[in-house]
Amino acid sequence: MMFFDQTVVRVRAGVRIDRGGNQIPDWSADAVSRQTILEVNVQPTTASEATTPERVAVVTGWHLQSPPGVDVDVTAMDRIEWAGMLLEVVGEVARWFDPLDGTVHHVEFDLVRATG
Numbered sequence: 001m002m003f004f005d006q007t008v009v010r011v012r013a014g015v016r017i018d019r020g021g022n023q024i025p026d027w028s029a030d031a032v033s034r035q036t037i038l039e040v041n042v043q044p045t046t047a048s049e050a051t052t053p054e055r056v057a058v059v060t061g062w063h064l065q066s067p068p069g070v071d072v073d074v075t076a077m078d079r080i081e082w083a084g085m086l087l088e089v090v091g092e093v094a095r096w097f098d099p100l101d102g103t104v105h106h107v108e109f110d111l112v113r114a115t116g
Helices: none
Strands: 006-012 014-017 023-026 033-051 056-065 079-082 085-097 104-115
Touching: none
Parallel strands: none
Antiparallel strands: 006 033, 006 079, 014 023, 033 056, 056 104, 079 085, 085 104
């Protein structure tokens, strides 16, 4: 049975203009927006380690799912704060639709943290 008892914070970059006049993401503390997302399920998925003489790189992954009937405001460009970590959204956010009424049944996406 899956439990939806975890809380995450969606972190979305603001926008700034670079020297070339292009809009680029601004991850500075004053520019980001945060939204608390309640009652999700986060589970571990993968872990890998690569060792070189210069460093040890560790990549850890998680999978987030919302409960039935709940859509969440998260995109592939966002980051997620959870369990004291800042995680990257990997790939697109999957919205699964109810075949009977066409509304979002639930949302799923993967997260990753790379250290080292």
